Amino acid sequence: MSLVIVxxxxxxxxxxxxxxxxxxxxxxxxxxxxxxSGQDVExxxxxxxxxxxxxxxxxxxxxxxxxxxxxxxxEKTALNEKxxxxxxxxxxxxxxxxxxxxxxxxxxxxxxxxxxxxxxxxGDDKIGVFGSADFVGWYNGxxxxxxxxxxxxxxxxxxxxxxxxxxxxxxxxxxxxxxxxETDIAEHASVAVQKSPLTDVYMFGRRGPIEAKxxxxxxxxxxxxxxxxxxxxxxxxxxxxxxxxxERDQRLKERNLATMREFLEVEPTNKGKKVHxxxxxxxxxxxxxxxxxxxxxxxxxxxxxxxxxTGEFYTIDCGLVVAAIGYxxxxxxxxxxxxxxxIVIHDDGRVEDGVYAxxxxxxxxxxxxxxxxxxxxxAAKQILEDINxxxxxxxxxxNSLLAERNVRIVNYEDxxxxxxxxxxxxxxxxxxxxxxxIQDMLAVLD
Ligand code: NAP
Numbered sequence: 001m002s003l004v005i006v007x008x009x010x011x012x013x014x015x016x017x018x019x020x021x022x023x024x025x026x027x028x029x030x031x032x033x034x035x036x037s038g039q040d041v042e043x044x045x046x047x048x049x050x051x052x053x054x055x056x057x058x059x060x061x062x063x064x065x066x067x068x069x070x071x072x073x074x075e076k077t078a079l080n081e082k083x084x085x086x087x088x089x090x091x092x093x094x095x096x097x098x099x100x101x102x103x104x105x106x107x108x109x110x111x112x113x114x115x116x117x118x119x120x121x122x123g124d125d126k127i128g129v130f131g132s133a134d135f136v137g138w139y140n141g142x143x144x145x146x147x148x149x150x151x152x153x154x155x156x157x158x159x160x161x162x163x164x165x166x167x168x169x170x171x172x173x174x175x176x177x178x179x180x181x182e183t184d185i186a187e188h189a190s191v192a193v194q195k196s197p198l199t200d201v202y203m204f205g206r207r208g209p210i211e212a213k214x215x216x217x218x219x220x221x222x223x224x225x226x227x228x229x230x231x232x233x234x235x236x237x238x239x240x241x242x243x244x245x246x247e248r249d250q251r252l253k254e255r256n257l258a259t260m261r262e263f264l265e266v267e268p269t270n271k272g273k274k275v276h277x278x279x280x281x282x283x284x285x286x287x288x289x290x291x292x293x294x295x296x297x298x299x300x301x302x303x304x305x306x307x308x309x310t311g312e313f314y315t316i317d318c319g320l321v322v323a324a325i326g327y328x329x330x331x332x333x334x335x336x337x338x339x340x341x342x343i344v345i346h347d348d349g350r351v352e353d354g355v356y357a358x359x360x361x362x363x364x365x366x367x368x369x370x371x372x373x374x375x376x377x378x379a380a381k382q383i384l385e386d387i388n389x390x391x392x393x394x395x396x397x398x399n400s401l402l403a404e405r406n407v408r409i410v411n412y413e414d415x416x417x418x419x420x421x422x423x424x425x426x427x428x429x430x431x432x433x434x435x436x437x438i439q440d441m442l443a444v445l446d
Pocket of ligand 1: 164207215218282365367
């Protein structure tokens with residue numbers, strides 16, 4: 001056998017090099033599925049932040065620590081010898097997708113949906129209107145939103161949307177310091193919430209209680225708060241759940257309706273705060289001069305599942321508006337993007353030769369953490385079906401490129417040091433005190 005053939009045969013069995021952009025759930029489930037395939041793989045997980053885990057750290061509410069524990073499984077993946085974490089590496093700035101396509105056999109887009117869908121109503125640019133990605137990022141200590149500085153010196157807040165993010169934001173605003181003691185809410189947010197004279201949070205659903213997107217566990221929590229009452233207009237609750245729902249949705253909606261009925265029976269107490277669920281109310285204008293002073297909504301009817309305006313309006317006074325109406329992905333240079341749906345253009349996750357998509361950039365911003373698992377399994381399967389030999393240098397070349405550009409890579413060990421410092425700085429029962437800017441994280445490593 002000639003040397004060339006031997007060489008090609010050896011190359012044919014070489015390790016498949018995969019770069020995953022994004023270290024949230026969809027990225028980690030893809031890495032895990034690649035490892036579990038038993039194939040010879042080298043997986044590089046790249047994140048623009050020094051800190052891994054995406055929405056687990058920056059999106060899941062700080063008082064949902066149990067949910068955040070899923071990161072322990074991701075840690076196992078990160079510590080696998082075939083995996084390397086490249087934190088603090090911004091794809092687009094420090095290295096391009098085109099370069100990654102040259103260094104790696106497969107590139108997986110696991111970048112999520114980091115921005116907000118816009119309200120798109122008059123006044124939505126006033127001071128005091130925030131999208132939930134920014135607002136949630138702010139209270140979760142995401143470095144991009146540390147300086148958001150929403151003015152919580154207000155007595156009422158309007159939240160647009162009746163999904164789980166809306167509920168999260170409402171809950172964080174009304175919980176007592178004791179209820180937040182075991183959380184890792186960012187210190188700046190904790191101080192602002194504790195000082196706030198807030199008494200009323202209004203949550204607006206443009207459709208009815210049956211169409212609300214929140215899940216039952218999250219809704220029930222609103223009835224168990226120390227110093228806050230959920231308030232619902234009994235006339236907005238139907239007798240029963242009608243409509244063409246799947247069996248699963250029917251059950252969920254019945255549970256939600258039962259929970260909302262229980263809210264009606266809660267005796268008025270001396271609780272200081274209220275969360276008002278306002279259904280059949282479509283926000284049409286943010287009122288005020290420069291700053292938010294109120295929200296004008298149109299009453300609606302639901303016909304065929306759609307909210308139809310009735311031409312009747314009312315307003316509520318509020319000093320802050322949080323639009324929790326869904327997230328939106330950012331188009332990636334050089335990758336085909338469907339602007340209407342806010343996702344990359346793909347065929348069940350295959351985007352282009354050697355490029356794959358998982359998670360919210362593939363499906364749009366829906367589903368829970370576990371919904372990302374099948375995405376990862378599919379992507380791993382496709383990669384290993386499409387690519388059976390490697391011609392790429394992978395990690396070594398990526399390391400060289402980043403070294404040439406003086407990029408301070410934060411590897412997993414570095415992250416563990418940052419995490420240790422956060423845990424050491426925790427106050428009281430809090431699990432950690434988060435660093436809220438990148439310089440402070442990197443300073444731990446110097
Ligand atoms: P979501 O579940 O899609 O809810 C969005 C809400 O905004 C809906 O009530 C929607 O009403 C409303 N909306 C959309 N556009 C609007 C507009 N222009 N004007 C007024 N209202 C509008 O989105 P999300 O709350 O951002 O959550 C994203 C995903 O993360 C969901 O799958 C959610 O379950 C998940 N999540 C889960 C948890 C948890 O498990 N604890 C926590 C947070 C997030 P329509 O229904 O009428 O469109």
